[in-house]
Amino acid sequence: MTTVRAVAALQGLPISDPASLVDVEVPVPELRPRDLLVRVEAVSVNPVDVKVRSGLGPQEGPRVLGWDAAGTVEAVGAEVDGFAPGDEVWYAGDLTRPGSNTQLQAVDERVVARKPASLSFAEAAAMPLTTLTAWESLFDRLRLDASSTGDLAVLGAAGGVGSVLVQLARLRTGLRVLAGAGKAESREWVTSLGAHAVFDHHDLAASLGALAPGGVQALFSAHSEGAVEAYAQVLAPFGHLVVIDDPSSLDVVPLKAKSIALHWELMFTRTTFGTPDLAEQGRVLAEAAALVDAGRLRTTLRTALDDFSAAGLREAHRLVGTGRTVGKVVVHR
Incomplete structure (x- = not known):
């Protein structure tokens, strides 16, 4: 052949x-x-x-x-x-x-x-791809472990990466996992995966703010374009933001006032650069x-x-x- x-x-x-x-x-x-x-x-x-x-x-x-x-x-x-x-x-x-x-x-x-x-x-x-992306986001980029505490907000929690990330965060960290979802099917899915609570990602500031009034310590996003200002609002001072998408532009200045760290995650980096x-x-x-x-x-x-x-x-x-x-x-x- x-x-x-x-x-x-x-x-x-x-x-x-x-x-x-x-x-x-x-x-x-x-x-x-x-x-x-x-x-x-x-x-x-x-x-x-x-x-x-x-x-x-x-x-x-x-x-x-x-x-x-x-x-x-x-x-x-x-x-x-x-x-x-x-x-x-x-x-x-x-x-x-x-x-x-x-x-x-x-x-x-x-x-x-x-x-x-x-x-x-x-x-x-x-x-595989989503597991590697979620794993690297949590443990390589955010450097979380079993002793980590606070709140993690997962946007796109019902998607491929989010569905694994919610599970791994529950298994391997002490964080409260807050999952962003819109439709009823997505809310049911992320709850079944172990999310502690679900917020409406269409009304991020009010919905997530009600769950974490002082801001979350970390936020994962699969769709960041045009959203950084909102992320800066819901993240706590010295928080961490992980993004995996490819926005045409990304204005990160709103993160400065709270000294929020931005992390890029691409699971193909290792293979691309050997x-x-x-x-x-x-x-x-x-x-x-x-x-x-x-x-x-x-x-x-x-x-x-x-x-x-x-x-x-x-x-x-x-x-x-x-x-x-x-x-x-x-x-x-």
């Missing part, structure tokens, strides 16, 4: 256009020394997939997107020592390499872990898998599409692109 089936973008088009994602044949990937060749069984679609696809110019060849994945190891590179063919794995991939919307994908073993044994491939594929601690991502995913199998961390899968094709992935992109999904959208075989 020299080629495999994949789903690719040729240029940035509206997702309603059948040409926005197409079925293609691509070469079987060549393995680097520390690579795994994974037979992909399920992928999830994240906002980054939608952003990258919609922003593409005309491509010289098919661009295979997709980062979250769960599958089975088919082969290993010459220097791999932690995995063997037959291992079931999960990972969030690498922006600089071809993605997971394919039959076979090459991925560095250092950013891979064995998937939770208690989850199906679809349930597992919902988790940082010395690259294996930290595999370690985190292994620890998260143990939490899942112990019944302490839940999958955030909410919508599963049994159609691993261009049509199925177009529908997943359409759903995620609305910005109104609860939990995660997964496409599986």
Whole structure:
């Protein structure tokens, strides 16, 4: 076999256009020394997939997107020592390499872990990217631990990252977790994940202010553009703000009066720059898998599409692109 089936973008088009994602044949990937060749069984679609696809110019060849994945190891590179063919794995991939919307994908073993044994491939594929983002936000950026106290406000709490972050904050910190949600479905979802209280993110100042009159110690945001002034209002002096989106501009001056610290989080930083601690991502995913199998961390899968094709992935992109999904959208075989 020299080629495999994949789903690719040729240029940035509206997702309603059948040409926005197409079925293609691509070469079987060549393995680097520390690579795994994974037979992909399920992928999830994240906002980054939608952003990258919609922003593409005309491509010289098919661009295979997709980062979250769960599958089975088919082969290993010459220097791999932690995995063997037959291992079931999960990972969030690498922006600089071809993605997971394919039959076979090459991925560095250092950013891979064995998937939770208690989850199906679809349930597992919902988790890696958002788990890494939530973990890094809480424990690398905010440097929280079991002794941390105060209030954490989570905006977009019903989304992919927020759904994991609420759970991890409850498991690994002493913070009171306040979840921002709007519609009833979202409020029920974040409450089921362990949020101590829910506030109306459409009326941030009044709703969050009623829960934390003195301000919250930390705030996580997935949509920061035009909102920093409101964040400065609800954060306590010397508070911390973590953002994960890509605003066209961000005026941070309102944070100065309270000496509020701003933290950027991008879980692809390690793979993009090949940082010395690259294996930290595999370690985190292994620890998260143990939490899942112990019944302490839940999958955030909410919508599963049994159609691993261009049509199925177009529908997943359409759903995620609305910005109104609860939990995660997964496409599986």
